[in-house]
Amino acid sequence: MNIKLQDELQKHQPLKAEQIKTWLVENENYFNFLISQSNCNKWSIWLEDKATHIYPCVCSNREKNCIFIEIYYQLDRVIQLYQKEEYFKILIEEYKQISSDKIALSEWFNKNKKLASELAFDTEISIMLELEPYKTSKIILNENEFKNIIELQNIFNELEYNQIINS
Template sequence: MPYISYIQELLNLDSTLNINHIHWWLIKYEDDYRKAIGLTECRKWKRFLMTGEEPFPCACPTRVEDCIFIELYFKLDRVLKLMLDDEMYEEVLIPYEGIKHNKKAVFEWVKANEQLGKHLYFDGTIQVTTQKEPYKKIDIRIDKSECENLHKFIEVFKTNYYSLEYNEYYN
């Protein structure tokens, strides 16, 4: 399968991808993604498709085209879902705006949003390792302006959640 050409097509779109780029590419290659999962020797992707089990990072000594394509598709799909939830993050931030100068209230807000923010990480870049030795990767930048509320939520949540003050407040 020409998976590398699919990836190259995405990389040629723009230096920074937006929601439309990502959505178009995911739709265009959805059938190939599912076929690749069925054909790959890597069982983690089959488990993910069948059970929704979170796939572990690749530990294969040699990266193969199908797994690189599957991982990139998977990560782009995750990012697209986050970006499409930007309005939800805007709603979550509304109470914060009214309490941001009150540390105790902010800590309560963080605690109330712990399940939403605790495992959330997105810095505007997707990375996929293409080769282990020597190390090579694909870096795809995502237009942060299309998900400003998501990034603000992550920044506010992580800054407080991982602060010494927050940990002392709850321990």
Template structure:
């Protein structure tokens, strides 16, 4: 992914100025949050920008894998203590609340854009996110199932 992002970085920046809706320019130059596209059929330039942004986001998450490995190892040592789990959750909550990874029904990590023609789908090696996914599962289980 990093290679692809580097290869298309200039095209990405040029594409931002070429979009007709200008939402990407507002995001890139002014820091405004880009809302999801509601166009019935997306412009290929917008699909490219969205794909680039999503892959860039995934590489940033992947860089945190060592952090999540440490978090997972810490959890393994405290998993029998409700108080320690709650403390662990408080520690990682600020980081984990900014991360979302979606697995499909077959437990594959994918990036998909349905309102493009053709539908854009990229398979991501979920092994690169092993500890991130484990920590997300542990956090969500303890938060929403156990109610910690």
């Protein structure tokens, strides 16, 4: 991976959404070029269908270009979620209005269960650089900009936990 690009991300942490958007736009052509050159077929499959779930790489020897692609992918995913912040805020408001009504809460949760299963978010993105010895690079996001995502994820986690206990 281009060390300059990795350093660029590292020196601006925690990253803000606008910084991520700018970085993604500036590196989109490079990203697409690297996918076309990559030995890892999963990235070209994802490029064709962005709904495809990508599993973390477990290659013992990580290619630098694949690391860059994975960083781009992770940050793109963050921005896709960030663009739904207002929608998440509406869901939180709905939840707060019905939180004391177990039947309405159950219906709300069932209606949003698919979103709950897809909403895996963390303000710290960890990218594996080497398997042995295990080495990662961390990308820290500005937590304040993702507060609705975090709150909604916490609500879903609590409801799932309570559903298991009350079952």
